Amino acid sequence: MKNYFLKMKGYTAPPPNVGLHEILLALAGSSLAMFCIGWLHTLSLQTTGLPLLMAPFGASAVLAFGAFRSPLAQPRNLIGGHVISALVGVTVFQIAGEHTLLAICLAVPLAIAAMQLTGTVHPPGGATAFLAATGGSNVHTLGYWYVLMPCAAGTILMVLIAVLVNNLAKKQRYPQYWW
Amino acid sequence: MNICPPLTLSEKDILEGMRSIEGYIDLTPHDFKELYNIAYAIARKRIMLETTAAHIMTTPVLAIDEEETIATLLSLMAKNTISGLPVLDGSKKVSGVISQKDLLARIGAEPSAGFMQLLAACLLQKTPVPQDFLQLPVAACMSSPAVTIPLEGTLESMMQLMQQRHINRLPVINADGTLAGIVSRTDIMNAYTTLLA
Secondary structure (H helix, E strand, O other), X not given: OHHHHHHHHOOOOXXXXXXXXXXXXXXXXXHHHHHHHHHHHHHHHHHXXXXXXXXXXXXXXXXXXXOOOOHHHOHHHXXXXXXXXXXXXXXXXXXXXXOHHHHHHHHHHHHHHHHHHHOOOOOHHHHHHHXXXXXXXXXXXXXXXXXXXXXXXXXXXXXXXXXXXXXXXXXXOOOOOOO | OOOOOOOOOOHHHHHHHHHOOOOOOOOOHHHHHHHHHHHHHHHHXXXXXXXXXXXXXXXXXXXXXXXXXXXXXXXXXXXXXXXXXXXXXXXXXXXXXXXXXXXXXXXXXXXXXXXXXXXXXHHOOOOOOOHHHHHOEHHHOOEOOOOOEEOOOEHHHHHHHHHHHOOOEEEEEOOOOEEEEEEEHHHHHHHHHHHHO
């Protein structure tokens, strides 16, 4: 019992902070990504009525530009995590959408499990599933389109921009693996 | 036996290493250390098992027939500045090992005697060397049976044998018992130096 509480003390140092030019690169990369996806989002809404931008992409940008060495930020995880979580979220909404609390309680844990099972863990995927289960009527009317637009299309764009920008750093490479 | 402190990695070393790499590393120093220690133990075990006598032995190796005299042995050892060598029987199989220790023991000196002790003993005639000593066959003085290692013997087993039997060299034998080479403590040290480089 004592040991259980002692484990809560923490036991190691945080990893070192990043340098200034990495901060500047993340700043440039994420603003470019948000601008491109946002601009295409506007075009897409006008022409097809389908969105390309959603709030969970903000979280993905943190990983794709601020921690892109992480396995969580690799294309397999970034794209796969959102797509799988979206599938889970939309399905949960179709089944239990009338009970919002139940839908959230099912969508988020099931999305985590699905990402773990498929080796595509990407934290923003939890938000994607949450949004599918609770989001307003503009999300719900998309149905399974939500998986393709904005999830698949938006994340593919973000990966492309991350590949172009992150490799500008002399000593860093992205991705570490594609799939 | 003196045991040096284990080679351990501190979290400070890891943090310093992490700082020298650009980009945010999604790993704590503790996790890195845990992973490193496990991987290192696996690598160490693999190297100890994959490195065999055949890899590190010295070859060709000097050996002497057991019929030869101590006089011949002494001049051979002196000429090649070696302190011991394998002994072969009539069918060229390794029948024993002869070293300074065996010779010193035979003339009644301390097996670990140094040059000064030996000189003092001889000059002060405390332990007169038997007259026929130089004409004895090598077989009469050698350590037998020889502690040997097969070609595929592992680094780990060679080190254990040397430590447990307090010996400095292991003749490496072919499947048929003939001599293939020799592994001395120096060979093991050289192997280690290469492995750690």
